[in-house]
Amino acid sequence: MSGPGDVLDLIRERRAFTRGDVLEITGMSRMTVATRIDALLEAGLIIESGTEKVAAGRPSRRLEFNTGHAFVIAANVDTTHTTVALTDLAGRVAAEERIEVAVADGPDVTLNAIADRAKHLLADGRIGREDVAAIALSIPGPVDPDTDRPSQPPIMPGWDAYPIPDHLKAALDVPVLVSNDADAAALGEQRVAHPGSRALCFIKVSSGIGTGIVLGGKAYRGTDGGAGDIGHVKIAGHGDLLCQCGARGCLAAAASGRAVARALVDLGKPTASASDVGVYLADGDPDAARLTQAAGRVIGEVVATMVSLLNPSEVVLGGVLASPPLLAGVRETLYPRSLPRATRHLSISQSTLGEKATAVGLAAMVVEREYSASAVNAALARS
Ligand SMILES: [Zn+2]
Known part of the structure:
Protein backbone atom coordinates (compact mmCIF):
# COMPACT_ATOMS: atom_id res chain seq x y z
CA MET A 1 0.00 0.00 0.00
CA SER A 2 1.93 2.98 -1.23
CA GLY A 3 -0.34 5.94 -0.54
CA PRO A 4 -3.82 7.45 -0.05
CA GLY A 5 -4.64 6.80 -3.73
CA ASP A 6 -4.47 3.07 -3.09
CA VAL A 7 -6.98 3.43 -0.25
CA LEU A 8 -9.18 5.52 -2.56
CA ASP A 9 -9.12 2.63 -5.06
CA LEU A 10 -10.57 0.31 -2.42
CA ILE A 11 -13.35 2.78 -1.57
CA ARG A 12 -14.08 3.72 -5.19
CA GLU A 13 -14.33 0.09 -6.27
CA ARG A 14 -16.57 -0.65 -3.27
CA ARG A 15 -14.23 -3.20 -1.80
CA ALA A 16 -13.96 -1.18 1.43
CA PHE A 17 -16.85 0.72 3.05
CA THR A 18 -15.41 1.58 6.47
CA ARG A 19 -12.07 2.30 8.14
CA GLY A 20 -12.32 -1.22 9.56
CA ASP A 21 -12.56 -2.67 6.03
CA VAL A 22 -9.43 -0.75 4.99
CA LEU A 23 -7.59 -2.03 8.08
CA GLU A 24 -8.60 -5.60 7.34
CA ILE A 25 -7.86 -5.55 3.61
CA THR A 26 -4.52 -3.70 3.75
CA GLY A 27 -3.10 -4.93 7.05
CA MET A 28 -1.77 -1.40 7.62
CA SER A 29 -1.55 0.05 11.13
CA ARG A 30 -4.54 1.92 12.54
CA MET A 31 -2.43 5.09 12.50
CA THR A 32 -1.48 4.75 8.80
CA VAL A 33 -5.09 4.08 7.80
CA ALA A 34 -6.22 7.16 9.75
CA THR A 35 -3.56 9.35 8.07
CA ARG A 36 -4.46 8.13 4.58
CA ILE A 37 -8.19 8.58 5.13
CA ASP A 38 -7.69 12.04 6.63
CA ALA A 39 -5.68 13.03 3.54
CA LEU A 40 -8.51 11.83 1.28
CA LEU A 41 -11.16 13.63 3.38
CA GLU A 42 -9.15 16.84 3.42
CA ALA A 43 -8.72 16.74 -0.38
CA GLY A 44 -12.49 16.23 -0.75
CA LEU A 45 -11.93 12.93 -2.54
CA ILE A 46 -14.13 10.94 -0.14
CA ILE A 47 -17.06 11.75 2.10
CA GLU A 48 -18.24 10.14 5.33
CA SER A 49 -21.93 9.45 5.51
CA GLY A 50 -24.33 7.70 7.89
CA THR A 51 -23.15 4.73 9.85
CA GLU A 52 -22.35 1.27 8.67
CA LYS A 53 -23.39 -1.51 11.05
CA VAL A 54 -20.52 -3.83 11.86
CA ALA A 55 -20.73 -7.27 13.39
CA ALA A 56 -18.69 -6.43 16.47
CA GLY A 57 -17.56 -3.20 18.07
CA ARG A 58 -18.70 0.35 17.51
CA PRO A 59 -20.64 1.24 14.38
CA SER A 60 -18.36 2.83 11.81
CA ARG A 61 -19.07 5.74 9.45
CA ARG A 62 -19.47 4.81 5.82
CA LEU A 63 -16.81 6.03 3.40
CA GLU A 64 -17.72 6.92 -0.17
CA PHE A 65 -15.95 8.32 -3.21
CA ASN A 66 -17.03 11.97 -3.62
CA THR A 67 -18.62 12.03 -7.09
CA GLY A 68 -18.99 15.81 -6.65
CA HIS A 69 -15.22 16.31 -6.46
CA ALA A 70 -15.08 17.61 -10.04
CA ALA A 185 -22.46 3.03 -23.29
CA ALA A 186 -21.49 -0.56 -22.43
CA LEU A 187 -19.52 0.62 -19.40
CA GLY A 188 -22.42 2.88 -18.35
CA GLU A 189 -24.86 -0.04 -18.55
CA GLN A 190 -22.52 -2.23 -16.53
CA ARG A 191 -21.97 0.41 -13.82
CA VAL A 192 -25.63 1.30 -13.31
CA ALA A 193 -27.82 -1.60 -14.42
CA HIS A 194 -25.53 -4.65 -14.06
CA PRO A 195 -22.81 -3.83 -11.49
CA GLY A 196 -22.13 -7.48 -10.70
CA SER A 197 -21.59 -8.50 -14.32
CA ARG A 198 -18.21 -10.03 -15.19
CA ALA A 199 -18.89 -9.96 -18.94
CA LEU A 200 -21.40 -7.73 -20.71
CA CYS A 201 -21.98 -7.00 -24.40
CA PHE A 202 -23.83 -3.86 -25.43
CA ILE A 203 -25.17 -3.82 -28.99
CA LYS A 204 -25.97 -0.37 -30.32
CA VAL A 205 -28.36 -0.39 -33.27
CA SER A 206 -28.88 3.12 -34.63
CA SER A 207 -27.74 4.41 -38.05
CA GLY A 208 -25.00 1.78 -37.85
CA ILE A 209 -24.32 -1.20 -35.59
CA GLY A 210 -21.59 -1.22 -32.93
CA THR A 211 -20.76 -3.25 -29.87
CA GLY A 212 -19.13 -2.43 -26.56
CA ILE A 213 -17.64 -5.18 -24.41
CA VAL A 214 -17.09 -4.86 -20.64
CA LEU A 215 -14.92 -7.57 -19.06
CA GLY A 216 -14.17 -7.58 -15.33
CA GLY A 217 -15.67 -4.09 -14.97
CA LYS A 218 -13.48 -2.53 -17.67
CA ALA A 219 -14.23 -1.66 -21.30
CA TYR A 220 -12.29 -4.07 -23.53
CA ARG A 221 -11.02 -2.11 -26.53
CA GLY A 222 -8.81 -4.65 -28.30
CA THR A 223 -5.33 -4.24 -29.79
CA ASP A 224 -6.24 -1.42 -32.18
CA GLY A 225 -9.50 -0.25 -30.64
CA GLY A 226 -11.48 -2.43 -33.04
CA ALA A 227 -13.00 -4.89 -30.53
CA GLY A 228 -16.74 -5.31 -31.03
CA ASP A 229 -16.92 -3.46 -34.35
CA ILE A 230 -19.36 -6.04 -35.71
CA GLY A 231 -21.24 -3.69 -38.07
CA HIS A 232 -18.88 -4.47 -40.94
CA VAL A 233 -18.69 -8.23 -40.52
CA LYS A 234 -19.61 -9.76 -43.88
CA ILE A 235 -22.70 -11.95 -43.71
CA ALA A 236 -23.87 -14.63 -46.10
CA GLY A 237 -26.86 -13.96 -48.32
CA HIS A 238 -26.51 -10.14 -48.38
CA GLY A 239 -23.49 -9.78 -50.70
CA ASP A 240 -25.32 -7.40 -53.06
CA LEU A 241 -25.99 -4.73 -50.40
CA LEU A 242 -23.69 -1.70 -50.48
CA CYS A 243 -22.58 -0.44 -47.03
CA GLN A 244 -21.73 3.10 -45.88
CA CYS A 245 -18.13 1.91 -45.54
CA GLY A 246 -17.92 1.21 -49.26
CA ALA A 247 -17.87 -2.58 -48.99
CA ARG A 248 -20.73 -4.97 -49.79
CA GLY A 249 -22.52 -7.50 -47.62
CA CYS A 250 -21.83 -5.90 -44.20
CA LEU A 251 -24.13 -6.57 -41.25
CA ALA A 252 -24.84 -2.81 -41.07
CA ALA A 253 -25.92 -2.77 -44.73
CA ALA A 254 -28.52 -5.47 -44.00
CA ALA A 255 -29.76 -4.75 -40.48
CA SER A 256 -28.95 -1.22 -39.26
CA GLY A 257 -31.41 1.61 -38.70
CA ARG A 258 -30.33 3.00 -42.05
CA ALA A 259 -31.23 -0.32 -43.74
CA VAL A 260 -34.65 -0.46 -42.05
CA ALA A 261 -35.28 3.19 -43.03
CA ARG A 262 -34.55 2.35 -46.67
CA ALA A 263 -36.94 -0.62 -46.56
CA LEU A 264 -39.68 1.61 -45.13
CA VAL A 265 -39.14 4.13 -47.94
CA ASP A 266 -39.54 1.25 -50.41
CA LEU A 267 -42.95 0.61 -48.81
CA GLY A 268 -43.90 4.25 -49.44
CA LYS A 269 -43.31 5.45 -45.87
CA PRO A 270 -41.27 8.65 -45.65
CA THR A 271 -38.26 7.82 -43.45
CA ALA A 272 -35.18 10.03 -43.50
CA SER A 273 -33.09 8.39 -40.79
CA ALA A 274 -32.75 5.72 -38.13
CA SER A 275 -34.34 8.15 -35.66
CA ASP A 276 -37.48 8.18 -37.83
CA VAL A 277 -37.58 4.37 -37.58
CA GLY A 278 -37.45 4.82 -33.80
CA VAL A 279 -40.48 7.13 -34.01
CA TYR A 280 -42.43 4.57 -36.09
CA LEU A 281 -41.53 1.86 -33.55
CA ALA A 282 -42.69 4.01 -30.64
CA ASP A 283 -45.98 4.57 -32.49
CA GLY A 284 -46.45 0.81 -32.94
CA ASP A 285 -46.19 0.90 -36.74
CA PRO A 286 -46.54 -2.74 -37.90
CA ASP A 287 -44.17 -2.42 -40.90
CA ALA A 288 -41.43 -0.85 -38.78
CA ALA A 289 -41.94 -3.58 -36.16
CA ARG A 290 -41.78 -6.41 -38.74
CA LEU A 291 -38.69 -5.01 -40.49
CA THR A 292 -36.93 -4.31 -37.16
CA GLN A 293 -37.62 -7.85 -35.97
CA ALA A 294 -36.16 -9.17 -39.25
CA ALA A 295 -33.08 -6.96 -38.68
CA GLY A 296 -32.84 -8.41 -35.16
CA ARG A 297 -32.72 -11.94 -36.59
CA VAL A 298 -29.75 -11.02 -38.81
CA ILE A 299 -27.98 -9.27 -35.89
CA GLY A 300 -28.63 -12.31 -33.66
CA GLU A 301 -26.70 -14.50 -36.09
CA VAL A 302 -23.55 -12.42 -35.56
CA VAL A 303 -24.13 -11.87 -31.84
CA ALA A 304 -24.38 -15.67 -31.40
CA THR A 305 -20.69 -15.89 -32.32
CA MET A 306 -19.83 -13.18 -29.77
CA VAL A 307 -21.81 -15.01 -27.10
CA SER A 308 -20.02 -18.30 -27.77
CA LEU A 309 -16.69 -16.48 -27.69
CA LEU A 310 -17.19 -14.38 -24.54
CA ASN A 311 -19.92 -16.22 -22.58
CA PRO A 312 -21.38 -12.94 -21.24
CA SER A 313 -24.04 -12.77 -18.53
CA GLU A 314 -25.75 -9.83 -20.27
CA VAL A 315 -26.44 -8.81 -23.83
CA VAL A 316 -27.97 -5.32 -23.70
CA LEU A 317 -29.60 -3.83 -26.80
CA GLY A 318 -29.44 -0.04 -27.18
CA GLY A 319 -29.62 2.63 -29.85
CA VAL A 320 -32.73 4.07 -31.49
CA LEU A 321 -33.90 0.68 -32.79
CA ALA A 322 -33.82 -0.96 -29.33
CA SER A 323 -37.39 -2.18 -28.92
CA PRO A 324 -39.39 -5.36 -28.21
CA PRO A 325 -39.37 -6.37 -31.93
CA LEU A 326 -35.56 -6.03 -32.12
CA LEU A 327 -35.21 -8.05 -28.91
CA ALA A 328 -37.54 -10.75 -30.25
CA GLY A 329 -35.61 -10.98 -33.53
CA VAL A 330 -32.22 -11.29 -31.79
CA ARG A 331 -33.55 -14.03 -29.48
CA GLU A 332 -34.94 -15.99 -32.45
CA THR A 333 -31.54 -16.59 -34.01
CA LEU A 334 -29.17 -16.18 -31.09
CA TYR A 335 -30.40 -19.08 -28.95
CA PRO A 336 -30.50 -21.80 -31.63
CA ARG A 337 -27.03 -20.77 -32.89
CA SER A 338 -25.27 -20.64 -29.52
CA LEU A 339 -23.96 -23.45 -27.35
CA PRO A 340 -26.34 -24.16 -24.45
CA ARG A 341 -23.53 -23.60 -21.93
CA ALA A 342 -22.92 -20.08 -23.34
CA THR A 343 -26.56 -19.03 -22.92
CA ARG A 344 -27.47 -20.88 -19.69
CA HIS A 345 -27.09 -17.74 -17.56
CA LEU A 346 -27.47 -15.21 -20.36
CA SER A 347 -29.94 -12.36 -20.06
CA ILE A 348 -30.83 -10.48 -23.25
CA SER A 349 -32.48 -7.17 -22.47
CA GLN A 350 -33.27 -3.75 -23.78
CA SER A 351 -31.29 -0.84 -22.32
CA THR A 352 -33.13 0.91 -19.49
CA LEU A 353 -30.67 3.82 -19.39
CA GLY A 354 -30.94 4.83 -23.06
CA GLU A 355 -28.79 7.84 -23.95
CA LYS A 356 -27.77 8.35 -20.30
CA ALA A 357 -25.50 5.29 -20.50
ZN1 LIG B 1 -19.55 -1.90 -43.95
Whole structure:
Protein backbone atom coordinates (compact mmCIF):
# COMPACT_ATOMS: atom_id res chain seq x y z
CA MET A 1 0.00 0.00 0.00
CA SER A 2 1.93 2.98 -1.23
CA GLY A 3 -0.34 5.94 -0.54
CA PRO A 4 -3.82 7.45 -0.05
CA GLY A 5 -4.64 6.80 -3.73
CA ASP A 6 -4.47 3.07 -3.09
CA VAL A 7 -6.98 3.43 -0.25
CA LEU A 8 -9.18 5.52 -2.56
CA ASP A 9 -9.12 2.63 -5.06
CA LEU A 10 -10.57 0.31 -2.42
CA ILE A 11 -13.35 2.78 -1.57
CA ARG A 12 -14.08 3.72 -5.19
CA GLU A 13 -14.33 0.09 -6.27
CA ARG A 14 -16.57 -0.65 -3.27
CA ARG A 15 -14.23 -3.20 -1.80
CA ALA A 16 -13.96 -1.18 1.43
CA PHE A 17 -16.85 0.72 3.05
CA THR A 18 -15.41 1.58 6.47
CA ARG A 19 -12.07 2.30 8.14
CA GLY A 20 -12.32 -1.22 9.56
CA ASP A 21 -12.56 -2.67 6.03
CA VAL A 22 -9.43 -0.75 4.99
CA LEU A 23 -7.59 -2.03 8.08
CA GLU A 24 -8.60 -5.60 7.34
CA ILE A 25 -7.86 -5.55 3.61
CA THR A 26 -4.52 -3.70 3.75
CA GLY A 27 -3.10 -4.93 7.05
CA MET A 28 -1.77 -1.40 7.62
CA SER A 29 -1.55 0.05 11.13
CA ARG A 30 -4.54 1.92 12.54
CA MET A 31 -2.43 5.09 12.50
CA THR A 32 -1.48 4.75 8.80
CA VAL A 33 -5.09 4.08 7.80
CA ALA A 34 -6.22 7.16 9.75
CA THR A 35 -3.56 9.35 8.07
CA ARG A 36 -4.46 8.13 4.58
CA ILE A 37 -8.19 8.58 5.13
CA ASP A 38 -7.69 12.04 6.63
CA ALA A 39 -5.68 13.03 3.54
CA LEU A 40 -8.51 11.83 1.28
CA LEU A 41 -11.16 13.63 3.38
CA GLU A 42 -9.15 16.84 3.42
CA ALA A 43 -8.72 16.74 -0.38
CA GLY A 44 -12.49 16.23 -0.75
CA LEU A 45 -11.93 12.93 -2.54
CA ILE A 46 -14.13 10.94 -0.14
CA ILE A 47 -17.06 11.75 2.10
CA GLU A 48 -18.24 10.14 5.33
CA SER A 49 -21.93 9.45 5.51
CA GLY A 50 -24.33 7.70 7.89
CA THR A 51 -23.15 4.73 9.85
CA GLU A 52 -22.35 1.27 8.67
CA LYS A 53 -23.39 -1.51 11.05
CA VAL A 54 -20.52 -3.83 11.86
CA ALA A 55 -20.73 -7.27 13.39
CA ALA A 56 -18.69 -6.43 16.47
CA GLY A 57 -17.56 -3.20 18.07
CA ARG A 58 -18.70 0.35 17.51
CA PRO A 59 -20.64 1.24 14.38
CA SER A 60 -18.36 2.83 11.81
CA ARG A 61 -19.07 5.74 9.45
CA ARG A 62 -19.47 4.81 5.82
CA LEU A 63 -16.81 6.03 3.40
CA GLU A 64 -17.72 6.92 -0.17
CA PHE A 65 -15.95 8.32 -3.21
CA ASN A 66 -17.03 11.97 -3.62
CA THR A 67 -18.62 12.03 -7.09
CA GLY A 68 -18.99 15.81 -6.65
CA HIS A 69 -15.22 16.31 -6.46
CA ALA A 70 -15.08 17.61 -10.04
CA PHE A 71 -17.10 17.85 -13.24
CA VAL A 72 -16.79 16.00 -16.53
CA ILE A 73 -17.68 17.54 -19.87
CA ALA A 74 -19.15 14.59 -21.75
CA ALA A 75 -19.57 15.05 -25.50
CA ASN A 76 -21.40 12.35 -27.45
CA VAL A 77 -20.69 12.68 -31.18
CA ASP A 78 -23.48 10.94 -33.08
CA THR A 79 -23.88 10.51 -36.83
CA THR A 80 -26.39 13.35 -37.19
CA HIS A 81 -25.84 15.53 -34.08
CA THR A 82 -23.74 15.95 -30.94
CA THR A 83 -24.72 16.45 -27.30
CA VAL A 84 -22.44 18.18 -24.82
CA ALA A 85 -23.22 17.64 -21.14
CA LEU A 86 -21.78 18.75 -17.84
CA THR A 87 -21.87 15.81 -15.42
CA ASP A 88 -20.57 14.82 -12.01
CA LEU A 89 -18.05 11.98 -11.67
CA ALA A 90 -20.90 9.43 -11.69
CA GLY A 91 -22.14 10.77 -15.04
CA ARG A 92 -25.24 12.49 -13.62
CA VAL A 93 -26.10 15.30 -16.02
CA ALA A 94 -26.25 18.84 -14.56
CA ALA A 95 -26.68 20.67 -17.88
CA GLU A 96 -26.85 19.56 -21.49
CA GLU A 97 -26.83 21.16 -24.92
CA ARG A 98 -27.45 19.69 -28.37
CA ILE A 99 -25.48 20.82 -31.41
CA GLU A 100 -26.62 20.19 -34.96
CA VAL A 101 -23.32 19.07 -36.45
CA ALA A 102 -23.04 15.79 -38.31
CA VAL A 103 -19.99 13.56 -38.02
CA ALA A 104 -19.60 13.94 -41.82
CA ASP A 105 -18.95 17.68 -41.31
CA GLY A 106 -15.44 16.57 -40.31
CA PRO A 107 -13.34 16.91 -37.15
CA ASP A 108 -12.56 20.65 -37.32
CA VAL A 109 -16.18 21.78 -37.49
CA THR A 110 -17.37 19.23 -34.92
CA LEU A 111 -14.58 19.78 -32.38
CA ASN A 112 -14.77 23.59 -32.63
CA ALA A 113 -18.53 23.40 -32.01
CA ILE A 114 -17.95 21.12 -28.99
CA ALA A 115 -15.29 23.44 -27.56
CA ASP A 116 -17.65 26.44 -28.01
CA ARG A 117 -20.48 24.64 -26.20
CA ALA A 118 -18.14 23.51 -23.42
CA LYS A 119 -16.95 27.10 -22.92
CA HIS A 120 -20.60 28.16 -22.82
CA LEU A 121 -21.38 25.57 -20.12
CA LEU A 122 -18.43 26.88 -18.09
CA ALA A 123 -19.20 30.54 -18.75
CA ASP A 124 -21.67 31.21 -15.93
CA GLY A 125 -18.74 31.53 -13.53
CA ARG A 126 -19.77 28.89 -11.01
CA ILE A 127 -17.40 26.33 -12.51
CA GLY A 128 -13.78 27.00 -13.41
CA ARG A 129 -11.36 24.98 -15.54
CA GLU A 130 -9.79 23.62 -12.32
CA ASP A 131 -13.16 22.06 -11.41
CA VAL A 132 -13.21 20.01 -14.64
CA ALA A 133 -11.58 16.56 -14.37
CA ALA A 134 -11.61 16.10 -18.15
CA ILE A 135 -13.53 16.50 -21.36
CA ALA A 136 -14.54 13.05 -22.58
CA LEU A 137 -15.68 12.43 -26.13
CA SER A 138 -17.48 9.43 -27.55
CA ILE A 139 -17.37 8.88 -31.31
CA PRO A 140 -19.18 6.41 -33.60
CA GLY A 141 -15.99 4.63 -34.66
CA PRO A 142 -12.98 2.74 -33.27
CA VAL A 143 -10.43 4.63 -31.13
CA ASP A 144 -6.75 3.69 -30.96
CA PRO A 145 -6.14 2.89 -27.26
CA ASP A 146 -2.55 4.21 -27.40
CA THR A 147 -3.18 7.60 -29.04
CA ASP A 148 -6.89 8.27 -28.37
CA ARG A 149 -7.22 9.03 -32.10
CA PRO A 150 -9.88 7.50 -34.41
CA SER A 151 -8.61 4.25 -35.88
CA GLN A 152 -9.79 3.84 -39.51
CA PRO A 153 -13.44 4.70 -38.70
CA PRO A 154 -15.68 3.31 -41.49
CA ILE A 155 -18.30 6.11 -41.44
CA MET A 156 -16.33 9.20 -40.32
CA PRO A 157 -14.78 10.82 -43.40
CA GLY A 158 -11.73 12.96 -42.55
CA TRP A 159 -11.42 11.67 -38.97
CA ASP A 160 -8.89 8.83 -39.41
CA ALA A 161 -5.98 9.40 -36.98
CA TYR A 162 -7.14 13.00 -36.38
CA PRO A 163 -5.46 14.33 -33.19
CA ILE A 164 -8.69 14.93 -31.22
CA PRO A 165 -6.85 15.20 -27.84
CA ASP A 166 -4.47 17.91 -29.16
CA HIS A 167 -7.31 19.89 -30.74
CA LEU A 168 -9.48 19.94 -27.59
CA LYS A 169 -6.55 20.43 -25.22
CA ALA A 170 -5.50 23.52 -27.20
CA ALA A 171 -9.07 24.88 -27.10
CA LEU A 172 -10.02 24.10 -23.48
CA ASP A 173 -6.83 23.34 -21.55
CA VAL A 174 -8.29 20.38 -19.63
CA PRO A 175 -7.38 16.67 -19.90
CA VAL A 176 -9.03 14.92 -22.87
CA LEU A 177 -10.33 11.36 -23.15
CA VAL A 178 -11.74 9.75 -26.31
CA SER A 179 -13.79 6.55 -26.49
CA ASN A 180 -15.85 4.60 -28.97
CA ASP A 181 -19.53 5.36 -28.26
CA ALA A 182 -20.63 1.74 -27.80
CA ASP A 183 -17.69 1.13 -25.41
CA ALA A 184 -18.80 4.09 -23.27
CA ALA A 185 -22.46 3.03 -23.29
CA ALA A 186 -21.49 -0.56 -22.43
CA LEU A 187 -19.52 0.62 -19.40
CA GLY A 188 -22.42 2.88 -18.35
CA GLU A 189 -24.86 -0.04 -18.55
CA GLN A 190 -22.52 -2.23 -16.53
CA ARG A 191 -21.97 0.41 -13.82
CA VAL A 192 -25.63 1.30 -13.31
CA ALA A 193 -27.82 -1.60 -14.42
CA HIS A 194 -25.53 -4.65 -14.06
CA PRO A 195 -22.81 -3.83 -11.49
CA GLY A 196 -22.13 -7.48 -10.70
CA SER A 197 -21.59 -8.50 -14.32
CA ARG A 198 -18.21 -10.03 -15.19
CA ALA A 199 -18.89 -9.96 -18.94
CA LEU A 200 -21.40 -7.73 -20.71
CA CYS A 201 -21.98 -7.00 -24.40
CA PHE A 202 -23.83 -3.86 -25.43
CA ILE A 203 -25.17 -3.82 -28.99
CA LYS A 204 -25.97 -0.37 -30.32
CA VAL A 205 -28.36 -0.39 -33.27
CA SER A 206 -28.88 3.12 -34.63
CA SER A 207 -27.74 4.41 -38.05
CA GLY A 208 -25.00 1.78 -37.85
CA ILE A 209 -24.32 -1.20 -35.59
CA GLY A 210 -21.59 -1.22 -32.93
CA THR A 211 -20.76 -3.25 -29.87
CA GLY A 212 -19.13 -2.43 -26.56
CA ILE A 213 -17.64 -5.18 -24.41
CA VAL A 214 -17.09 -4.86 -20.64
CA LEU A 215 -14.92 -7.57 -19.06
CA GLY A 216 -14.17 -7.58 -15.33
CA GLY A 217 -15.67 -4.09 -14.97
CA LYS A 218 -13.48 -2.53 -17.67
CA ALA A 219 -14.23 -1.66 -21.30
CA TYR A 220 -12.29 -4.07 -23.53
CA ARG A 221 -11.02 -2.11 -26.53
CA GLY A 222 -8.81 -4.65 -28.30
CA THR A 223 -5.33 -4.24 -29.79
CA ASP A 224 -6.24 -1.42 -32.18
CA GLY A 225 -9.50 -0.25 -30.64
CA GLY A 226 -11.48 -2.43 -33.04
CA ALA A 227 -13.00 -4.89 -30.53
CA GLY A 228 -16.74 -5.31 -31.03
CA ASP A 229 -16.92 -3.46 -34.35
CA ILE A 230 -19.36 -6.04 -35.71
CA GLY A 231 -21.24 -3.69 -38.07
CA HIS A 232 -18.88 -4.47 -40.94
CA VAL A 233 -18.69 -8.23 -40.52
CA LYS A 234 -19.61 -9.76 -43.88
CA ILE A 235 -22.70 -11.95 -43.71
CA ALA A 236 -23.87 -14.63 -46.10
CA GLY A 237 -26.86 -13.96 -48.32
CA HIS A 238 -26.51 -10.14 -48.38
CA GLY A 239 -23.49 -9.78 -50.70
CA ASP A 240 -25.32 -7.40 -53.06
CA LEU A 241 -25.99 -4.73 -50.40
CA LEU A 242 -23.69 -1.70 -50.48
CA CYS A 243 -22.58 -0.44 -47.03
CA GLN A 244 -21.73 3.10 -45.88
CA CYS A 245 -18.13 1.91 -45.54
CA GLY A 246 -17.92 1.21 -49.26
CA ALA A 247 -17.87 -2.58 -48.99
CA ARG A 248 -20.73 -4.97 -49.79
CA GLY A 249 -22.52 -7.50 -47.62
CA CYS A 250 -21.83 -5.90 -44.20
CA LEU A 251 -24.13 -6.57 -41.25
CA ALA A 252 -24.84 -2.81 -41.07
CA ALA A 253 -25.92 -2.77 -44.73
CA ALA A 254 -28.52 -5.47 -44.00
CA ALA A 255 -29.76 -4.75 -40.48
CA SER A 256 -28.95 -1.22 -39.26
CA GLY A 257 -31.41 1.61 -38.70
CA ARG A 258 -30.33 3.00 -42.05
CA ALA A 259 -31.23 -0.32 -43.74
CA VAL A 260 -34.65 -0.46 -42.05
CA ALA A 261 -35.28 3.19 -43.03
CA ARG A 262 -34.55 2.35 -46.67
CA ALA A 263 -36.94 -0.62 -46.56
CA LEU A 264 -39.68 1.61 -45.13
CA VAL A 265 -39.14 4.13 -47.94
CA ASP A 266 -39.54 1.25 -50.41
CA LEU A 267 -42.95 0.61 -48.81
CA GLY A 268 -43.90 4.25 -49.44
CA LYS A 269 -43.31 5.45 -45.87
CA PRO A 270 -41.27 8.65 -45.65
CA THR A 271 -38.26 7.82 -43.45
CA ALA A 272 -35.18 10.03 -43.50
CA SER A 273 -33.09 8.39 -40.79
CA ALA A 274 -32.75 5.72 -38.13
CA SER A 275 -34.34 8.15 -35.66
CA ASP A 276 -37.48 8.18 -37.83
CA VAL A 277 -37.58 4.37 -37.58
CA GLY A 278 -37.45 4.82 -33.80
CA VAL A 279 -40.48 7.13 -34.01
CA TYR A 280 -42.43 4.57 -36.09
CA LEU A 281 -41.53 1.86 -33.55
CA ALA A 282 -42.69 4.01 -30.64
CA ASP A 283 -45.98 4.57 -32.49
CA GLY A 284 -46.45 0.81 -32.94
CA ASP A 285 -46.19 0.90 -36.74
CA PRO A 286 -46.54 -2.74 -37.90
CA ASP A 287 -44.17 -2.42 -40.90
CA ALA A 288 -41.43 -0.85 -38.78
CA ALA A 289 -41.94 -3.58 -36.16
CA ARG A 290 -41.78 -6.41 -38.74
CA LEU A 291 -38.69 -5.01 -40.49
CA THR A 292 -36.93 -4.31 -37.16
CA GLN A 293 -37.62 -7.85 -35.97
CA ALA A 294 -36.16 -9.17 -39.25
CA ALA A 295 -33.08 -6.96 -38.68
CA GLY A 296 -32.84 -8.41 -35.16
CA ARG A 297 -32.72 -11.94 -36.59
CA VAL A 298 -29.75 -11.02 -38.81
CA ILE A 299 -27.98 -9.27 -35.89
CA GLY A 300 -28.63 -12.31 -33.66
CA GLU A 301 -26.70 -14.50 -36.09
CA VAL A 302 -23.55 -12.42 -35.56
CA VAL A 303 -24.13 -11.87 -31.84
CA ALA A 304 -24.38 -15.67 -31.40
CA THR A 305 -20.69 -15.89 -32.32
CA MET A 306 -19.83 -13.18 -29.77
CA VAL A 307 -21.81 -15.01 -27.10
CA SER A 308 -20.02 -18.30 -27.77
CA LEU A 309 -16.69 -16.48 -27.69
CA LEU A 310 -17.19 -14.38 -24.54
CA ASN A 311 -19.92 -16.22 -22.58
CA PRO A 312 -21.38 -12.94 -21.24
CA SER A 313 -24.04 -12.77 -18.53
CA GLU A 314 -25.75 -9.83 -20.27
CA VAL A 315 -26.44 -8.81 -23.83
CA VAL A 316 -27.97 -5.32 -23.70
CA LEU A 317 -29.60 -3.83 -26.80
CA GLY A 318 -29.44 -0.04 -27.18
CA GLY A 319 -29.62 2.63 -29.85
CA VAL A 320 -32.73 4.07 -31.49
CA LEU A 321 -33.90 0.68 -32.79
CA ALA A 322 -33.82 -0.96 -29.33
CA SER A 323 -37.39 -2.18 -28.92
CA PRO A 324 -39.39 -5.36 -28.21
CA PRO A 325 -39.37 -6.37 -31.93
CA LEU A 326 -35.56 -6.03 -32.12
CA LEU A 327 -35.21 -8.05 -28.91
CA ALA A 328 -37.54 -10.75 -30.25
CA GLY A 329 -35.61 -10.98 -33.53
CA VAL A 330 -32.22 -11.29 -31.79
CA ARG A 331 -33.55 -14.03 -29.48
CA GLU A 332 -34.94 -15.99 -32.45
CA THR A 333 -31.54 -16.59 -34.01
CA LEU A 334 -29.17 -16.18 -31.09
CA TYR A 335 -30.40 -19.08 -28.95
CA PRO A 336 -30.50 -21.80 -31.63
CA ARG A 337 -27.03 -20.77 -32.89
CA SER A 338 -25.27 -20.64 -29.52
CA LEU A 339 -23.96 -23.45 -27.35
CA PRO A 340 -26.34 -24.16 -24.45
CA ARG A 341 -23.53 -23.60 -21.93
CA ALA A 342 -22.92 -20.08 -23.34
CA THR A 343 -26.56 -19.03 -22.92
CA ARG A 344 -27.47 -20.88 -19.69
CA HIS A 345 -27.09 -17.74 -17.56
CA LEU A 346 -27.47 -15.21 -20.36
CA SER A 347 -29.94 -12.36 -20.06
CA ILE A 348 -30.83 -10.48 -23.25
CA SER A 349 -32.48 -7.17 -22.47
CA GLN A 350 -33.27 -3.75 -23.78
CA SER A 351 -31.29 -0.84 -22.32
CA THR A 352 -33.13 0.91 -19.49
CA LEU A 353 -30.67 3.82 -19.39
CA GLY A 354 -30.94 4.83 -23.06
CA GLU A 355 -28.79 7.84 -23.95
CA LYS A 356 -27.77 8.35 -20.30
CA ALA A 357 -25.50 5.29 -20.50
CA THR A 358 -22.87 7.05 -22.61
CA ALA A 359 -22.32 9.92 -20.15
CA VAL A 360 -22.12 7.47 -17.22
CA GLY A 361 -19.56 5.37 -19.10
CA LEU A 362 -17.46 8.40 -20.11
CA ALA A 363 -17.43 9.67 -16.50
CA ALA A 364 -16.37 6.19 -15.30
CA MET A 365 -13.50 6.19 -17.81
CA VAL A 366 -12.41 9.65 -16.64
CA VAL A 367 -12.46 8.51 -13.00
CA GLU A 368 -10.45 5.38 -13.84
CA ARG A 369 -7.73 7.51 -15.43
CA GLU A 370 -7.73 10.79 -13.46
CA TYR A 371 -8.42 9.21 -10.03
CA SER A 372 -6.22 6.14 -10.35
CA ALA A 373 -4.07 5.31 -7.31
CA SER A 374 -0.93 6.68 -9.00
CA ALA A 375 -2.65 9.88 -10.22
CA VAL A 376 -4.08 10.60 -6.74
CA ASN A 377 -0.82 9.79 -4.94
CA ALA A 378 1.05 12.15 -7.28
CA ALA A 379 -1.55 14.93 -6.90
CA LEU A 380 -1.57 14.69 -3.08
CA ALA A 381 2.24 14.59 -2.95
CA ARG A 382 2.28 17.89 -4.91
CA SER A 383 -0.25 19.63 -2.68
ZN1 LIG B 1 -19.55 -1.90 -43.95
